[in-house]
Amino acid sequence: MKNSESPVSIRNLSVAYHRKPVLREIDYDAPEGELIGIIGPNGAGKSTLIKAVLGLLPRASGDVYIYGKSYREQRHLVGYVPQRESVDWDFPTHALDVVLMGRYGKLGWFKRPGAKDREFAMSCLQKVGMEAFAMRQISQLSGGQQQRVFLARALAQDAHIYFMDEPFVGVDAATEKAIIQVLTELKDKGKTVLVVHHDLQTVQEYFDSVLLLNMRLIASGSTKEAFTTENLQKTYGGRLTILPDSQELLLTR
Amino acid sequence: MDLLQTMNQFLDNPNAFWVLAGTTILGLCSGVLGSFAFLRKRGLMGDVLAHAALPGICLAFLLTGSKNPILFLIGATITGLVASLCIQWITKYSRIKEDTALSIVLSVFFGAGIVLLTFIQHSENGNQSGLDKFLFGQSAAMVRDDLLVMGIVATALIVVCTILFKELKLLCFDIAYGKSIGFPMGKIDFMFMFLLVVAVVIGLQAAGVVLMAALLITPAAAARYWTERLDRMVIISAVLGALSGGLGTFISAIGYRLSTGPLIVLSATTFFLISMLFAPKRGLLARWIRRMRTRRQVVEDQWFENIFTLSERTGCNQWTDKELYAQYPALSKQRKLLSRLVKQGYIIMELQANGEYQISLTQTGWNKAYETILYKRMLEVWMMHENEIDGVVQQYANGMNREIPKEVVPQLQSLLKKHNRMPTLPRLGEEVL
């Protein structure tokens, strides 16, 4: 039943909020060492999927395996980048400190981050081009810079699988490029990266494979095979118009 | 008949009657104002304003030297307004969030009040205002004049709320929209704060600080469970507030020497709990039943869908349970479902010699599967072609409403044919499969 080769296998996962099911019977095996886009319209349950995998939301049914074992056992292999708006950026702390939080999972209960951790955190900031801002209060960073700090924190987790929730929302073009570059480097090191994404224009450019989601799994596979007009129409329904005589996709509404 | 007797005794006592009238109208008034405060997410304002009234009362006494309730009212109203302005300033001009601002203002104003109070107590002997009365209220000691003032002010507040209902509704619902159509929302907000302050202040004497905090929010929170409409919510909240006031006073009057304030709070909480559990639609019980029903529905739909697709694919209409589970492992957890389906006459299960069950659909069962799959596929194409078809697909998509309107059915069926999604096996008529 479970595929021990796959970094993330999801079996028959359903999530229900108070009133209605949000995700129904998702079955998915993520290919290892790829950049994977989770694509779908608003309210399709993209963030919900990630949160359910990470155990942040109760699952109505189903199981999730990380390299064949439960998430609890494999927690140290997983890095998570929440949506930027989910935290209070007025929190009294600086960028380096936020990145250091990425080390907490490895430190265990009572150990404090040491000089080595600081060095490592600094190198993570360097990777996202933020070393100059290490001591800057986080509310004084721009949206793009905040997102880079979050990315650096995920790098500091030194994980094998990364989950990122809308990392490109509200960031400048330079940051978007920088993020993609870091993600590609991660991929080259054999890490698996799942990204919630909603800009259809860039999907083919960024991702090796996709997962099309609208309450249920519509299609998944390599971008070439699964990112087709027909699948997109199934995913987005009437909200997607396809201009005749061109491959361009337009989102209406 | 004991109760009747006590009732009679209670009503014979003219003072008790006045107190009952007073707390009832107080509950009514705070129920009305509370529903707006609740919707404006200002539920804790009542608590803050009640505490902030103390320095006002003390200042009024210090400056005038008289114990006139109307002067107290004016003093408390002024400090209450200052407190609400302070909260606005703190949140607007610094990075401090609203909850912290509320706490700061509440504790500092109250601290100042205590200082003033002890100052009064130490400088003028024997003229104590009685802090505990301020905190817990002393409705039994209210005289007719106090009640008269309270009744008049409360009635005035209710009248103002009725006149300004539309504006207050805008305030709770959409301030930006209100501004865009030319209402002075800042002024309306300030006026609402003023009304709230007055309501708290008139209640303090009868009910005390903690009770006013409760009376302003609990009936409104309870009323929210019963309705989705603001006008009804205000009325229900007012009724619940009045009932809590009356009930609390009554229990307090018939014995045990319990003070009125806490009893009114507990009555209000009881109404709240009843509403939370048993209100139709929004109550916990109703929600739980609905969730169970949805879950059952989802599982059942899934089963019929799987069976139908299996038949379509294999052309077979009989399986052993083992074969089924091999195809759909998820179904193996649904043993209860099978026995229910047998009972409802949708399937037949026969025990084979080898210990496995032979499962086959009856005619009604087959047609049910057909309906289910057709419904699901129609929804699918509807979502794909949302813009070409009239009607709102979302209200059907969550499975609550299973009636697809007749006028779109032919359109959907032709689309199904176009996409090759029409069920390949037919419905069953009278003839046996």
Place this chain on the structure above:
Amino acid sequence: MVDFWIILTGALVAGSCGFIGCFLILRRVAMLGDAISHAILPGIVIAFLISGDRGTLPMLIGAIVFGLICTVLIQSLRQTGVQVDAAISVTFTTLFAIGIILVTLFTRQVDLDLDCVLFGEIAYVPWDTITLFGTDLGPKAVWGIGAAFLFCLIMVTLFYKQLKITSFDPAMAAAIGIPVAAIHYLLMGMISVTTVASFESVGAILVVAMLIVPGATAYLLTDRLSVMLGLATLVGVVSSILGYYLAVLLDANIAGCMTIIAGLLFVMAFLFSPKHGILTRKWIQRRVKASLQS
């Protein structure tokens, strides 16, 4: 000596409240302090009825239990969809009302002065002393609050990392396996302990003031969490010292005066904080404008 004990008591209350209050502010649950300080009343009364005297330990246990009950109730109300302000109000007013009813019902058994619970009488602190083997060890209240202060200090030092990350980003904290709920209840437990250790001498209202006002002042003065914790303690201690002398001057309630000083310090920070003060910001804007024009 009397002055010293009173100021020390106030400073210890302000110190322990100050730094745990910072976490309440950062978690945006400042009003929970007010709620808990009211909600522990029934716990204290029940402990009183069972143990029959004013022993510190039973009251402490009663207070912690009811502090946690209050938090759990608020949490479960929120989970069923009640909005947060309503959940807090309904819970604490109900628990407080139950407490008052218990007091009036058992008024003969319970020698508990409600005025004292809510406003405290810090002026009496020096007279209620502990004697051990004939030596006067100083006021009981100082020992109680000192122990609470030490307890909170140890807890915050041990769990600093966890408290910080669950305050900043609970989702990430949960994802890396930190028990977010347990840390939340630990914090609420600390608040209950501090509240009960302080209320007899300074009253529930000063506890609320000391939980939030110094922390908020510190929040306006610094951008580092560790500095904020230290500053909050400092502001609390300064308010208690100045507050005491103000009270002597006015011949008024000491706890109230400490609150007023804390409030004044907050106003100063609000106006003149080097980074976040509104007057400072205006002044900087004006200077920038002037330098642009010249």
